[in-house]
Amino acid sequence: MTSVGPAIEIQGVYTAYEGAERPTLTDVSLTIGRGEYVVIGGPNGAGKTTLLETINGMLPITHGNALVCGHNVRGNGVQVRCRVGYLLQNFSFDPLTPFTVEEVVMMGRFGKMGLFRKPGKEDHDAVKKALALLEIEDLADRPIGHLSGGQQQKVLLAQNLARDPEILLLDEPFSNLDMFAREAINRLLTRLVIDGITVIIVSHAFDDLPDRPVRVLVMQEGKIALDRECSPGEVEQVIRNAGNGTRNA
Template identity: 35%
Template structure:
């Protein structure tokens, strides 16, 4: 199985505060990986290091075999940031089509104009998330769940090999969350590698295949089944609730 992301002996500090300590694991093609941990455990920091948005003080990350600082094919990673919905300006009249089109810019050279083929790619991405009928709607007029689907389409439009999501269901009701995760599972079944950061560990009981649990250090990395049956489970999750049976 192809290793898409290699993380070796990763350390990261914010000033004097050690946030990530000696992190080592791989993300393989076809994984559906949930990165879990309490607030402040380093989950978002780890993602930003993988994406090249933060530079670790020690250690190495490789994307598709290339050191992250040398990796130029950013379109191969789709990213939905934490609180993406909060980025929507209710005053600025961006359409759904324009928001998704931003996902094509990393592939383009200046001047960055959208061609007919790009319009087709935008429509295809919206169809994948069942939002094609909202192409010309202002994104600020959509519900939170609809907006989140648009941001997924923006991440998918460049046809990435890895989809990375950071707390993607914050502020979304439970029923919409369930449909959202079912949609991610469909993408994974079609071959897309998915990495999702969350502190709501209830997500692991249905779709994910692997779990990485962070609390500054990597406390656990392995399959969902092993995680649920681990005798150290209570130590790993603390006071969080976890339904360990899939349904």
């Protein structure tokens, strides 16, 4: 069942990696509504991945409050991750990984069905639908480790869609994809947003954005330096200008 309220409500959040002297995210506040398409930009090390992992309940929040799909992230990481899809930056499978594409996509259902239950019709249908959305039905029986980086990225996106997420977090999902795959995935993401899914994407590929206004967040040094709505054509310039602003300051 879809939860009520905004997708994400973060107030005064600090996130620290274990053993680190200082927090990586400092005093981040952010509200993101259902069905928003958010592009996160900013230089390497700015805290983009850290923000996604904070939202997904994977990192300790030392101060502040974070509600995701109505759940307090602190203490409810599992509840949050059941509702959130997360495509990791630069993830690839070992060539010897002993799972087929279909099995990897089915893993997306574990949060819903429980690890030790056998998949039911609903689970198989969700996997089929996800493979079809990514147009990778023909890869279903192939060992995941034998596929190209771009194909593996598509499989992981399918795994996340099979979870039926309310929020989709994508960390540089276009890095291994060719132009055609990027266009296809963009059309798919736009459709998901229209269906009410919240899409938050860290990306430097600005030529592939939905043909409608998007919300741009620019991160710098663990803070949100800029937060505004703009047309797809403006996104690259807005992110560039935000960077120049601090460098000259």
